[in-house]
Amino acid sequence: MEQTLILCSNDALVADAVARLGERGFALVGLKLVRASAALAAQHHAPLVADRGFRTAVARMACARLSALVFEGAGVVDEANALVGTAAESDAAFACASPSAAAAQREICLWFSPNELVTSAAPSSASADAELNYAIAAASAAAASAGDAGGVEEKVQKRDKVAVLSDKVVDSNPYSRLMALKKMGVVKNYEQIREKTVIIVGVGGVGSVAAEMFVRCGVGKLILFDYDKVELANMNRLFYTPDQCGLSKVEAAKRSLAFINPDVVFEVHNYDITTMENFEHFLGRIQYGSLTGGRVDLVLSCVDNFQARMSINQGCNELGQVWLESGVSEDAVSGHIQLIKPGELACFECAPPLLVASGIDEKTLKRDGVCAASLPTTMGIVAGLLVQNALKYLLGFGKVSEYLGYIALKDHFPMMVLRPNPECSQAWCRKRQTEYQAYLASLPPPAPEQPEEAVAAIDLHPDNEWGIELSSDDIGEPAPEPTTSSAPALSSDFKYANEAASTVAPKPEDTVQDEGFDLASLMSQLKSVQD
Numbered sequence: 001m002e003q004t005l006i007l008c009s010n011d012a013l014v015a016d017a018v019a020r021l022g023e024r025g026f027a028l029v030g031l032k033l034v035r036a037s038a039a040l041a042a043q044h045h046a047p048l049v050a051d052r053g054f055r056t057a058v059a060r061m062a063c064a065r066l067s068a069l070v071f072e073g074a075g076v077v078d079e080a081n082a083l084v085g086t087a088a089e090s091d092a093a094f095a096c097a098s099p100s101a102a103a104a105q106r107e108i109c110l111w112f113s114p115n116e117l118v119t120s121a122a123p124s125s126a127s128a129d130a131e132l133n134y135a136i137a138a139a140s141a142a143a144a145s146a147g148d149a150g151g152v153e154e155k156v157q158k159r160d161k162v163a164v165l166s167d168k169v170v171d172s173n174p175y176s177r178l179m180a181l182k183k184m185g186v187v188k189n190y191e192q193i194r195e196k197t198v199i200i201v202g203v204g205g206v207g208s209v210a211a212e213m214f215v216r217c218g219v220g221k222l223i224l225f226d227y228d229k230v231e232l233a234n235m236n237r238l239f240y241t242p243d244q245c246g247l248s249k250v251e252a253a254k255r256s257l258a259f260i261n262p263d264v265v266f267e268v269h270n271y272d273i274t275t276m277e278n279f280e281h282f283l284g285r286i287q288y289g290s291l292t293g294g295r296v297d298l299v300l301s302c303v304d305n306f307q308a309r310m311s312i313n314q315g316c317n318e319l320g321q322v323w324l325e326s327g328v329s330e331d332a333v334s335g336h337i338q339l340i341k342p343g344e345l346a347c348f349e350c351a352p353p354l355l356v357a358s359g360i361d362e363k364t365l366k367r368d369g370v371c372a373a374s375l376p377t378t379m380g381i382v383a384g385l386l387v388q389n390a391l392k393y394l395l396g397f398g399k400v401s402e403y404l405g406y407i408a409l410k411d412h413f414p415m416m417v418l419r420p421n422p423e424c425s426q427a428w429c430r431k432r433q434t435e436y437q438a439y440l441a442s443l444p445p446p447a448p449e450q451p452e453e454a455v456a457a458i459d460l461h462p463d464n465e466w467g468i469e470l471s472s473d474d475i476g477e478p479a480p481e482p483t484t485s486s487a488p489a490l491s492s493d494f495k496y497a498n499e500a501a502s503t504v505a506p507k508p509e510d511t512v513q514d515e516g517f518d519l520a521s522l523m524s525q526l527k528s529v530q531d
Contacts, residue, residue: 001074006068006096021076028071030108033067034066035066037062106284115270158259159262197219199224203225205238206335206386207226225273239253239256269281304372322342325348326383332378333409335382402418
């Protein structure tokens with residue numbers, strides 16, 4: 001169904017648009033009041049970036065109080081443009097409508113998430129009951145927390161936003177210890193972290209911890225995807241708290257993370273990326289989700305199922321997007337991270353797990369009453385490895401691991417490099433491989449290695465005024481090799497504590513003859529000498 005977006009700062013025009021388009025049979029499926037930031041305004045007008053009026057258009061929209069409306073129906077794009085018409089040229093108010101159906105889809109993705117758009121189909125009674133139960137549980141937990149506090153409202157300290165990262169060492173600077181990496185020569189320009197945008201798909205045991213690490217590191221923008229809700233069953237993991245039960249994971253994460261670091265820009269989407277409609281929106285956020293309205297810098301996969309991994313793999317192969325895949329085993333005692341560069345390194349389908357290669361639906365393997373194990377220790381370690389390598393990739397320091405595993409039972413960290421499979425079943429992967437090989441062929445050949453020049457012998461003593469020479473007579477006979485015992489030989493750094501006695505016969509002059517005197521006789525002789 002065709003949709004369009006209308007943005008307007010004039011309340012009278014908004015009311016007129018709702019009335020007129022409603023009379024023509026178009027459905028209003030999205031409505032909210034927003035204040036556009038400069039970054040959001042730039043993303044909205046991104047197709048006009050090469051036009052001379054780009055800056056003016058962004059300036060008019062930025063910081064304006066806008067009503068955002070989404071209408072649906074056949075021919076709604078043309079009707080909305082005709083309605084907005086002259087209002088868009090007025091200096092008194094700002095108004096614009098999507099110029100085409102394709103542009104409308106991109107713009108709607110910027111201003112609305114799919115769950116904010118009202119569908120014509122009513123929710124099932126089962127899902128409505130589940131939603132009600134979650135809401136009651138969340139309200140009960142909040143009430144219990146208030147009761148434990150004695151009804152006294154606790155003042156929570158919040159910090160102000162920091163405009164520029166500083167390396168000044170004071171207690172009030174939340175970035176001083178991070179900027180110390182620059183002082184110590186580990187990272188050349190740590191402040192660039194504020195320019196980076198990262199997508200995290202899956203905000204569970206690994207993804208939520210990874211998100212918190214990025215926020216504490218001061219990343220510029222974080223985009224979160226998940227469709228699950230916080231449950232008490234999640235309390236064995238890190239990050240979430242019981243009072244958040246019933247909230248969507250992305251919303252609960254956004255609240256906690258924004259409190260930790262208000263400098264970070266957050267964007268959350270509460271939906272499953274594997275559906276056709278949501279997958280297209282997901283691709284749009286990879287392409288246009290950055291702070292500047294362009295492509296994001298990195299995608300992190302923290303999902304717990306192969307179907308979602310396949311969707312991320314498909315999207316990143318299509319767009320040539322670098323991403324990091326992660327996972328924890330079902331028994332919770334091993335995990336891994338994998339860097340995937342389309343065309344250069346193996347994608348997820350180049351060497352798929354047996355379950356994926358066999359085409360088995362993983363949902364059929366789940367049994368009632370049986371769940372996967374979950375250890376916060378393993379998930380925390382995998383999240384740390386994931387973010388550590390993500391930071392190295394984003395800021396260009398150290399070596400990024402292509403594949404790094406973790407086997408908890410042996411404290412073993414296997415590493416390997418996975419090259420792409422020329423016969424990969426993913427068509428976009430094969431296409432990226434061809435492009436990468438063409439890129440390598442276009443590079444100039446490496447310069448030949450220069451042979452090392454022979455080093456002439458150096459006379460260490462050119463002046464020998466005394467005429468000293470070394471003759472063969474001055475060289476003594478080599479010392480006899482020591483007699484070895486039956487014990488095995490040791491290296492030069494070790495020796496036996498109690499070595500066996502030498503079997504070489506002593507010389508006569510080295511021995512003492514026993515003349516048969518006892519101790520009493522010797523003492524009497526000594527006394528007579530003293531007298």
